Amino acid sequence: MISCKKITGAALSLALLLTLPGCTPNEQAVFDASMKMQKVHSMQEHTTMSFALSGSGFEPAVQKQVDTTAALLNSAKLDLDAKTSGNEQKTVVKSQVNMDLNAQGININMPIWVDMDISGKEPKLTEIIKFPPFAAASLPSQFAKKEYMVMNPYNTKNVPMDNIDFAKFMEFNTTYQTKWIDFLTSYSQRFNPNLNVTKVSTNGDNSVQKYTLKLNDAELKEFINYTVNNFAQDKEAMNFLKDLMTTMIDISKDTDKTKNLNDLDQAFKELDTSIPRFLAQFNAVMSQIKNVTFLGDKGLELNYTISDGYIIQKSGMLNLRVDLAQVNKLVSSLSGQQSAAANDQGALNLTVNFNTDITGINVPTDIQIPEVNKDNSFDYMDFLTVVMTPHRLAGLDRYHTARTIAEDYNKGIAKNIILASGTNFPDALSSSILSKKLDAPILLVGSTIGESSEALSYITAHSDQDTKIYIIGGTGVISEALENEIIKGGHATERLSGLDLYETNIAVVNKIGAESGTPVIVTSGEDFPDALSVSSFAGSNQYPILLVGKNYLSEKTQSYISTIKPSTVYIAGGVSAVSQSLEDQIKVLVPSTTVKRLAGSDRFVTAGAVISEFADNPNTVYLANGFNFADALSGSALAAKTGDPILLIDNNSETLPPAVEAYLKKLRDAGNSPIVRTLGGEGVVSERLIQEAQNILR
Known part of the structure; x- marks a missing residue:
């Protein structure tokens, strides 16, 4: 039977995808822009990321590993250049991502291309990865001389797809995004986590708006707690989730489809009694987590720049902190017995900074997909077979x-x-x-x-x-x-x-x-x-x-x-x-x-x-x-x-x-x-x- 735990786990995953909806004007502005971005079919993005890692209080051998990792990570800078070009229905899309990582004078470049066409009866989705020379050299011998790795989930030679009804899958694919946006728009009217989204500045004609969200450790936990409780008790959210899971079963060709649908119906009928029990357990855990630090002193910061209703720039900072003594104490408390690592000490701080600029919204761009053949490429599933x-x-x-x-x-x-x-x-x-x-x-x-x-x-x-x-x-x-x-x-x-x-x-x-x-x-x-x-x-x-x-x-x-x-x-x-x-x-x-x-x-x-x-x-x-x-x-x-x-x-x-x-x-x-x-x-x-x-x- 499909358990309530699986349903609520899926609900949590969906809920955490929400981009700051709520009833305050500032939250609503960011949410509306996020929904508008869901309809963008072509754009270019440039993202930069940097890192700062430090750690102290560990045993000497562990401390040495932490210091070595910190030296590498703190010198690293990651640049991602991405461009996407597709039709308005998003059924025909090409994209390219160039990843450049610089660390301690070493440059690693890895381009990735995606070529998708699901507009016809036979869907096509090809992902191509170009390995850096040093990475290619470390592959198994039959792949080491190949330049590209090709992934094609619709390649029935490699992946059995007989359990998928493609006609229903295509129908689901074309209608799901609309249903998803409609649900989020409706749900946002009932979702008010009281986040402090601040309107930072605006230019004279109000065509560009900037918003900032800042959360400290306690506020993040409150947001998680509110999100799970709100979603789990929202009837429309549960109906949307049930509809999604029913559709996934329906498009399969599983011989036990009828049984799985009956199990799903039974599981949702039991929600009235099982969800309160789950939330009681969840809230009890959250009360104990209050004593465990997730965010460091700098917390979480997200910045959005909106123009003509679109997000044209995103930036932010995430400061994570892990204190082993706190974690071990929590584990011992939850399990009711002393943790095997109870004597481990030390704390890690990791700060991640990112900035993304978005241009060319809904302007098609030329993307050249490399030609691949048996001489210059290998199939991911063949690679996986060898590795496994x-x-x-x-x-x-x-x-x-x-x-x-x-x-x-x-x-x-x-x-x-x-x-x-x-x-x-x-x-x-x-x-x-x-x-x-x-x-x-x-x-x-x-x-x-x-x-x-x-x-x-x-x-x-x-x-x-x-x-x-x-x-x-x-x-x-x-x-x-x-x-x-x-x-x-x-x-x-x-x-x-x-x-x-x-x-x-x-x-x-x-x-x-x-x-x-x-x-x-x-x-x-x-x-x-x-x-x-x-x-x-x-x-x-x-x-x-x-x-x-x-x-x-x-x-x-x-x-x-x-x-x-x-x-x-x-x-x-x-x-x-x-x-x-x-x-x-x-x-x-x-x-x-x-x-x-x-x-x-x-x-x-x-x-x-x-x-x-x-x-x-x-x-x-x-x-x-x-x-x-x-x-x-x-x-x-x-x-x-x-x-x-x-x-x-x-x-x-x-x-x-x-x-x-x-x-x-x-x-x-x-x-x-x-x-x-x-x-x-x-x-x-x-x-x-x-x-x-x-x-x-x-």
Whole structure:
């Protein structure tokens, strides 16, 4: 249910937006000018801001930080040049803001542009930010060389907007401002906080008026107290708030829209009893806040210059004061127990001065929006994805790491889950193609139920009655007792297995149901590196992985190749892993098929040949230990989702394998800067190798 607290919180936010309305002539003059400014569609503004920070009484270490910050801030000057140009309806608007910050001889310039057109059926809103060079250099490698960041909230590729009814949203957008101004105008007649707005001066013909408002600490608290109490008890204000919240629910496509509307109605019906209770609590807190200083001796001062009914100049000063002893005493009083920081001492004073000149009111001005493309810009949502993405997927052991990877793969309910052995790699090597087919994470299990606790925990948290569990390998690899434990939990299971690893492999491959002519990948079932290096590409392309011995091609594998007649057979691994004689057998089975061997002098060079063949423009590269199959096996499901490569490394080496280094340089030189993610903890992939990979891509 929508709580009264949320409603009153929203009411407080709306109330504090009021620009000094009231019944006195001076307050009304400022309010009328503020409302007139709401209708301005074009103008230019120049704002300057300066700061003064001081602090005393802190512990030595804290005092040093305060003094350092004060030295930087007190030398700073911020200049904002803004211009806006739009139509009278404000449905087509362009704006530009140039921010210049000078501090201790350092100049930072950051322009921002906004291009909005919501006049048609498809709304457009593009925000472009140009980063200063030093800031751009500190961005993740794939963004560091880009000049602009682009934000587009209506870009459905990045932000799901299916829950918004755009037709209703556009109607709301065009009518809301009028309703907002009408409400404020009406409400101002009932809102009289008795602020002392002084008419400072006027010129001879009275065409320019200047007004000043000054508040000390006590007066500010009185204003806040009056505003909240007045708004919360105003019937029209509550109706306006309800109308606003109803509209926001109505323009959504939420499946629970009816329930949310009913909850909203119920919440407002309870206001008669809940608001008095809330105000009693609020007023009790305000009475205790009287002993805590918010404003310093200079207080708050706001100055307005009005000409022809418009505000053409604003200036002011805000002097804030924070006394830790007072704050700690208040916290202790409100919580009823001693504050953990009760012994902290010291007081901060911050004064902010600003001045804004407004010109060109309703005079269109030329604003040049920079041209952006994939070479000079990046999307904010792509940037956010990178920043929010955990770069290392690791746990306390291989089972915990697999659980961590599975959580990244699917944080919700999984319809399918794959279980593979964490101690026996052959049966699990072809799991990535099944993972992609079933959209299923791969979890590792041990020889006992206890060793499989991470997998069982994931199943409990991320499954429902329809979730199916696929078990790769026979009962000698994954026990019948574990399967029974899963069945007891109410889940259907399917075991894919055979008499040996090659039959198990074919059982998994048959589950994919590849069409005739689909390329296949042949790799060793006697060791894991070559199969792991190709696993994500096999999964993403749904190319069956066929496991073979060095000189052994099982009858079922031969039959599969003869039946599917692949257009291409890729052999992942050198002749020491898959012999030349076995390659010749394949050529006899499918004489018209292209056979291509991807191999090198060792596992790392072979992996380099594989990734060069299949991944020329990845979004992500995964680093995994080339001597430990478990983490790469779990990660193959994640990598297969997007066809991104798993790069095998030697954690005992000081540097990346030459083949991996060459591949990353090739990506960099082509202008590609993928995210670097890691499968496994520090013990299997060191930070120094991760840093090396990231540095290469910069």
